[in-house]
Amino acid sequence: MNAPAAPAGSLLTAEDLRKAYGPTVALDGAGFSIHPGEVVAVMGPSGSGKSTLLHCLAGIVPPDSGSIRYAGREMATMNDAERSSLRRSEFGFVFQFGQLVPELTCVENVALPLRLNGTSRKEAEKTALGWMQRLEVDDLAKKRPGEVSGGQGQRVAVARSLVTGPRVLFADEPTGALDSLNGERVMELLTDAARSTNAAVVLVTHEARVAAYSDREIVVRDGRSRDMERAV
Amino acid sequence: MYTHCVYTVCRVLGMSIGHTLLGLLESGPRHGYDLKRAFDEKFGHDRPLHYGQVYSTMSRLLKNGLVEVDGIEAGGGPERKRYAITDAGITDVEQWLATPEKPAEYLQSTLYTKVVLALLTHRDAGDILDNQRSEHLRSMRILTDRKRHGDLADQLVCDHALFHLEADLRWLELTAARLDKLRVEVAR
Secondary structure (H helix, E strand, C coil): CCCCCCCCCCCEEEEEEEEEECCEEEEEEEEEEECCCCEEEEECCCCCCHHHHHHHHCCCCCCCEEEEEECCEEHHHCCHHHHHHHHHHCEEEECCCCCCCCCCCHHHHHHHHHHHCCCCHHHHHHHHHHHHHHCCCHHHCCCCHHHCCHHHHHHHHHHHHHCCCCCEEEEECCCCCCCHHHHHHHHHHHHHHHHHCCCEEEEECCCHHHHCCCCEEEEEECCEEEEHHHHC | CCCCCCCCCHHHHHHHHHHHHHHHHCCCCEEHHHHHHHHHHHCCCCCCCCHHHHHHHHHHHHHCCCEEEEEEECCCCCCEEEEEECHHHHHHHHHHHHCCCCCCCCCHHHHHHHHHHHHHCCCCHHHHHHHHHHHHHHHHHHHHHHHHHCCHHHHHHHHHHHHHHHHHHHHHHHHHHCHHHHHHHHCC
């Protein structure tokens, strides 16, 4: 059931991950690997451990045991500051609900990760606007999140996740709150944008139509993972 | 009481009666009559097998070396052959269970049969569902790609197929979630 040793050239790999929250076992020997430019769907029923796997891979939650290597480096050997820096500059995140800052305009939201990294406001907003054009929401630049639709807000969130040029994009149910048509468009734009920058996408979803935008899928069941491409 | 009658056996009868009978033989040798009874009980509530189908299938399996005659009972009536599965037969069932079905409409009856047989023969039914999910996703990726590069007519045609495949997948997920319960039911 567990994934075998990671293939050569992987950007992010995990082996034998274990994580428990009190008596509840979330991960029980899970493995994972992804190459640059690859879109991998992480599928499984609710409570199977797929979101915990994503949080561990992204360095948000430390596993109890097991190995996670990013660009050849063991993440457990990094200190908090290094992991934070990694999340700010190398990783991008999109969640089910865009989690945009309601007080900021859309362009300010998209520019926020660059501003946190020290980029000037002018430069950050120029780059942000470029990404908003790619995600077809540049006309919303001056609006606040409360003034845009769910689908538009999610595209703004995708633009924000890509603005720093991340090498890995973590997307946790990115279309979960959208209707079919909006969800589809978000997936098209998200995967097109990621592929054009050679970013790897870890796509957690329970929806087959969303997973169909991936190159391959990993199934998580009872905290264990199965790489379907390498299993057949 | 668990009822099987909601699942029509037409697909089973058409496609996999041999494999189904072989799977039933894995738990031990049986006479043709016992095989028919076990089949009807597990899979053929509303469409029982005819004796002729059982015996013609067993003749074919015998000829192909997938079963052997384990004993013959002579009684007042005709001789009763008892059949046993051979190693080749076990391999054949194994391969059939492990091979995902080509995604198509009304696939559930065949998948249902595979899942029940896997549980009856103590194989990993979750693996069968995982492999099938993967096969479906392969088809869905092709359709999604075609849709992205096609015109509106392509998009609508592909959407129709995608929604049907998605319905299959929902059934797969629900069945995966119910495997423990199903295992108890089929063991009765």
